[in-house]
Structure formats: C-alpha cells, structure tokens
Amino acid sequence: MSKILLLEDDYLLSQTLIGLLREAGFEVAHAQDGEEALSLSYDTIFDLYLFDINVPLLNGIDVLKLLRDNDDKTPAFFISAYKDIQTITKAFEGACDDYIKKPFDFDELVVRIKAHIHKHNPTIVYGAMRYDLLSKRIYIDDKEMDLGIVEKAIFDLLMRNMSQTLDKEMFFDVMEKPSDIALRVHLSKLKQRFALNITNIKGIGYRLEKI
Structure with a gap:
C-alpha cells in the first residue's frame, strides 16, 4: 500500500x-x-x-x-x-x-x-508478491510484509539480481554473523515465506530463478 x-x-x-x-x-x-x-x-x-x-x-x-x-x-x-x-x-x-x-x-x-x-516506483512482480525497488517494501495481495534487517537485505540482493548467480560473499557482506549455515537458514525462511525459487550453485553461491 x-x-x-x-x-x-x-x-x-x-x-x-x-x-x-x-x-x-x-x-x-x-x-x-x-x-x-x-x-x-x-x-x-x-x-x-x-x-x-x-x-x-x-x-x-x-x-x-x-x-x-x-x-x-x-x-x-x-x-x-x-x-x-x-x-x-x-x-x-x-x-x-x-x-x-x-x-x-x-x-x-x-x-x-x-x-x-x-x-x-519501479516494481518487481514475483508470483503473488510485489517488490517496490525504491522503498524496498514487499507486498502480497496489497498487504505489506515485514522482514528483519538481514533477511530484507538478502531478499533485496536476490530480487535485484534475478537470474544471476551471486557469490555467497555478497550475502555475507550484509549479515551480522556470516556463515554458511546462517545463510542457508535465512534463504530457507525466504523460500518458504515468499515461494522463491532459489538454486544453490555448489561451491559458488545462490541464484533466484525467474518464474
């Protein structure tokens, strides 16, 4: 909204x-x-x-x-x-x-x-979700969704670089206590909440696939 x-x-x-x-x-x-x-x-x-x-x-x-x-x-x-x-x-x-x-x-x-x-206000539409790139607000069916600071930063990286493989170090840069396990936890939560199709590129990083 x-x-x-x-x-x-x-x-x-x-x-x-x-x-x-x-x-x-x-x-x-x-x-x-x-x-x-x-x-x-x-x-x-x-x-x-x-x-x-x-x-x-x-x-x-x-x-x-x-x-x-x-x-x-x-x-x-x-x-x-x-x-x-x-x-x-x-x-x-x-x-x-x-x-x-x-x-x-x-x-x-x-x-x-x-x-x-x-x-x-350029936006990205992904399934039932809409992401406002300027305000960094996330909406599902016009209801604004809240995220913590770290998960919102990770979400923003994925959305702005859709279809591109991102080195895990890029995610670590926005995390308070970066680790492989912590990153997997954050990505898992985002996948479940927003039905994101995230691919693990073994040994490199992660990629948000288009739907």
Whole structure:
C-alpha cells in the first residue's frame, strides 16, 4: 500500500481527502502545519507528498525546499488556491512534480497520483508478491510484509539480481554473523515465506530463478 503525506490545514478538505485517498487504496499521514510535515517525513518513507502551500509555521514550498536540500526525492504535488504564475513558477522551481489548483476534481487527483507513483516506483512482480525497488517494501495481495534487517537485505540482493548467480560473499557482506549455515537458514525462511525459487550453485553461491 503506497503511503502519502498530506499537508493541509483546512479541516473539512483534509478529512475529505483522507477518506478519498484511503478509499482509493492509499495509506495517509496528515500534517496540519509545515513543521509537523517535516517531522513526519523524517520518521517515515512516503511514496508521495501532497502539500497545500498556505499552511501555518512553514509554507508548503519552504517545506519541500528543505526536503529537497536534504536529498529527499519523493514525488511532490501541490494543491493550492494560488493561481498566479509567480507562485506556480516558485513551486516548480522548488522541484514539485505537479501543481493542482483548488477547487479540483477528486477523481482526477487520484488518477494523477496513481499514474505518478506507478511511473516513478519501479516494481518487481514475483508470483503473488510485489517488490517496490525504491522503498524496498514487499507486498502480497496489497498487504505489506515485514522482514528483519538481514533477511530484507538478502531478499533485496536476490530480487535485484534475478537470474544471476551471486557469490555467497555478497550475502555475507550484509549479515551480522556470516556463515554458511546462517545463510542457508535465512534463504530457507525466504523460500518458504515468499515461494522463491532459489538454486544453490555448489561451491559458488545462490541464484533466484525467474518464474
């Protein structure tokens, strides 16, 4: 489930948007001012920012500028009542990805968001599983699956190098206490949980086969 950070101080509009976005299948975190939005962005990886401009403490454009200055490349949409070319220009100079003028059509907003997330979040589909390469999130039937740090790193290596034989030393590099036995245990757990077709290349390493 893709995660959206909504920055909007209008109560009625924010509640409408939250309901609409959740109904469309998104997970939504809500901030009412710029500082709260920054705090939430540091705690969670989001798939898209949806920011109003005229909000308390820090306006939406300044929030996005701070995020971009910290190398945050998360796609960002502005929703704003400002229609003057100066504000729109400033928004795009701050590296927003889209600018939607209020009032707007809710269905169109959802279509734009879905299209943008799909375009910028490359995924690998493996059987019933979907792996988001940017956020490193794993989904089965749109339910996010949790993994420990080591197993997630091993999983990522396999998915990014599908059909390639990986030397076991590559796996050892991401393990806290590397050993052949520990690696086999981790791989066995991943095979059982995600129905991965992993081949042991004797004396060399392992390979995730396509299905």
